[in-house]
Amino acid sequence: MSKKFDPVEVRKDFPIFSKVMRGNSGLVYLDSGATSQKPREVLDAEREFYEKNNAAVHRGSHLLAEEASAAYEGARQKVASFIGANVDDVIFTKSATESLNAIAYSLGNSKSGSRYEIKSGDRIVLSEMEHHANLIPWQQLAKRTGAELAWFDVDSNGRLDLSNASELINSRTKIVALTHQSNVLGTINPVSEIAAIAHKVGALFVLDGCQSVPHFPVNVQSLGIDFLAFSGHKAVGPTGVGVLWAKAEHLAGMEPFLFGGSMIESVTMTNATWAPAPRKFEAGVPNMAQAVGLGAAVDYLQKLGMANVAAHDEELTGYALEKFSALSGVRIIGPKDLKDRGAVISFVVDGIHPHDVGQVLDQYGVAVRTGHHCAWPLMKKFGITGTTRASFYLYNDFQDIDILIDSIDRAQKYFKV
Amino acid sequence: MSKKFDPVEVRKDFPIFSKVMRGNSGLVYLDSGATSQKPREVLDAEREFYEKNNAAVHRGSHLLAEEASAAYEGARQKVASFIGANVDDVIFTKSATESLNAIAYSLGNSKSGSRYEIKSGDRIVLSEMEHHANLIPWQQLAKRTGAELAWFDVDSNGRLDLSNASELINSRTKIVALTHQSNVLGTINPVSEIAAIAHKVGALFVLDGCQSVPHFPVNVQSLGIDFLAFSGHKAVGPTGVGVLWAKAEHLAGMEPFLFGGSMIESVTMTNATWAPAPRKFEAGVPNMAQAVGLGAAVDYLQKLGMANVAAHDEELTGYALEKFSALSGVRIIGPKDLKDRGAVISFVVDGIHPHDVGQVLDQYGVAVRTGHHCAWPLMKKFGITGTTRASFYLYNDFQDIDILIDSIDRAQKYFKV
Amino acid sequence: MELDSLYQQVILDHYKNPKHKNLNESYTAQVHHVNPSCGDEITLNIQVQAGKVAGISWDGVGCSISQASTSIMTELVLGKDIDSAFEILGEFTDLMQSKGTKSGDEEVLEDAVALAGVSKFPARIKCALLGWMAFKDAVLQSKDKLGE
Amino acid sequence: MELDSLYQQVILDHYKNPKHKNLNESYTAQVHHVNPSCGDEITLNIQVQAGKVAGISWDGVGCSISQASTSIMTELVLGKDIDSAFEILGEFTDLMQSKGTKSGDEEVLEDAVALAGVSKFPARIKCALLGWMAFKDAVLQSKDKLGE
């Protein structure tokens, strides 16, 4: 276990770990890929905002409005530093799902002739391992505009097949949208390499950072990407807040997505002009307390150190991969080695449906996710309807993995397979 | 003051009232029209969710996921009862702004030939008193589709001019979108009457309930409307959560707005089909803690009784209108009588810009809003750039109004007008 | 152990040896249902004749609960007239929504009472209902077709 | 009282009697700026000649801070060469962002030091800067036009 932080100490910061689970067991939370738990600091920050500074930001002329604005913009600054961005290029959304839809709709709103316009015959390139949130918005944009969808295949080890990358990303390609790390397979994709290919043909590169930003250092500058989306709730932050980052030139050039208060420069009954980013993309009274909570979450992660979080993830994953390889009747869906691989292990147990595996695990306090993980096309590719997925984070330790492995064994015994 | 509840007692439920403001004064919060303060119950409900039940809803097979789903769906049930709706017709969004944009985008996504399609030549009817959130989404939808915008005028008393209603809402009209209560004028519009005219020509009626749902009983059935949007944060609820209600037939017939996880029935790389409502309109891991907080907010309001809240609002407004009428050099923008009028008073002080009025008020702990209140066309109609706005709610009392009136007097003395 | 209240022996037996899981080619209606939250699927063929469930068969993938529940359902409704089959369906739906407060009428539900424990696991109720909802849908479609 | 640090007498004087608030018809650039959060507007005409601010005039609606600040600005920059005017602009912007920690160099800023208090009221900084930003924009547009 990494010397940098002790997960058992970390766990004390998270009130939920005093929960008593079914079967009177403690909580072995292995579902951080779906949503992470929240440390006290984050809950306190949200509460303090409500108790001391709550007001509509950028609107009132009173002290509370000033303080609320400072807290909200302070959170934006924290998130910006966290991902190596300029503060004005960070947009608060409600979730990664909204962030990704926002890009697709903004592009769809482009004036004809704009460099951001998506037209019939244009191509949008995805991959077979995308989460529905980074698939359906593009699929529907393609349907609305007549653009064509194309995608990277996934090989049997759960890696992208890059052999046809330069045919796939051809001169008609306008967008390449890819996940940084698969939420099912754990595969970490070679983002910079693919972004460079996209840029060579003038395409924009959209990164789904839902599973990467919470788990290892992500710097938007050094990755060389155009857009980044992630959710606060998977990064020890509150629910109801996500981030959309884009290069300043894109935020300036693109049409807005949601229309309403605070995003305008001037308004008549029949026309409106837009404020500069980030306001342009934040219509309405924003999710202020949640943004402040995300600021505290980012502080918490930086206190531990993202490099340490990544090292911890890797130790756990290495340990788990070894333990899994010793199990019989259990197959990992995804890379079996540690290279470019995050802290997510999806598996199938011969003769037991994932739901039933998950149910037995629940009896021992082990919380995992079962099903298609919002990646239905990937399931079909592997010829399965679902997997059981264990995902690790900063509050997990080797013992959690031992309990997981024991519980899988118990499930096999229970179902006599 | 109403005997039904005592605002001084109510205030004890709201931690922020122990705040010390500029000039060492207590907080006289008269900006609930922008956002309301939050009672302890709401903050506790959110926190309890995070500390005891936090998990991704509808996804995990473990105890936390079950509990989180029950809490989230329980909140939906509470909100549904609050507005007299069926539970499956209540959609959680991030804000009223998102709710209104969702309707406009969903209609814009209609398949050709669908009853929800908006085409060139169709008409969308609004009013001059709309908040930007219920204006710009329609304006932009009109631009995208070639539909035509038309609107009710506002007269010098701040009432809708209904004299041309049946010409305005003609047979080409597809949508009538109207605010229930103006956030600037306080005017309460005759919703059922106008909805009936809309229905006569087969148009859909969209109600912006941001300023009504928190302040008086609103029942979607008896109003006879098709869509309702409101925000939690103005109804003693958390930031980051809003509601979209629509008739079941519309939710079934319309296309979805945001695409991603949990809103699908099946997915391939090139196609997707949708789950039934409410899921269809709730893509991604939702704002679970905020929805739970809104459930607690609705409980809080129902404990006081919405009829009592309305009666309290009315008493305060009556008292304030009387006090204002005695001020010289102060002009109310909006109805001067109590009839169909909510607890919002916008005013201009001769010779003092609203910013400066607001600044002096802030010195005495009085929090008001100044500016155009996201209703720029309305300001132009009245030939002003902005107003100072005081808005009242359940924690305000007569004394708050006395302090407001005194502070206006002080501002006049300070600026020697 | 709480698990045993969910996975009764009867359920595990039906799971290992599901009844009528073999699509019959002649039917008055065929339906395909999915559980979108887990990806489980079922195809169900039904033969309605003279107001009776004259034939029923199915295929699909799913967890032990959904497979066993479908298997038990087919045994229960086969040969029954549609009204009594729908009564059983009503009883079963009630049982599923009982949050562990009901044990089910064995006279009516027979083997299906073994599924009573499911009602304490909200995430699994949909699994238990998948086949039953498909059955309901198939009957209604048959009725439509037969013009009843 | 904190208010007095915001509304110094100089400011109230400029507010009541703003300088150069009377649009001059000859100009090298005209700009129109708005503060979208409050709706305040300013139109500013500038005459750049031989690298100097040869003429400046404006009109608009706004609060005491924005009106006084614009009035003071016009007095400060009129007749100055553009480089020195931009130095003053830089000093003033710094002062506004100082959160109450600076009092401003009276040698450079003259009457504008009376606006130092604004920096403690974040919501008002935009008011104080409205005219200055319009000035900056107008100079840059003049330069563009004059091909400098």
Ligand SMILES: Cc1ncc(COP(=O)(O)O)c(C=O)c1O
């Ligand atoms: C009448 C009205 N409509 C819409 C809105 C927008 O609500 P929100 O900013 O919470 O999305 C508001 C409040 O800002 C409002 O007062």
Ligand SMILES: Cc1ncc(COP(=O)(O)O)c(C=O)c1O
């Ligand atoms: C890879 C990936 N992309 C997108 C999402 C969507 O995130 P959210 O549901 O928070 O919007 C998720 C998580 O659900 C994910 O794992």
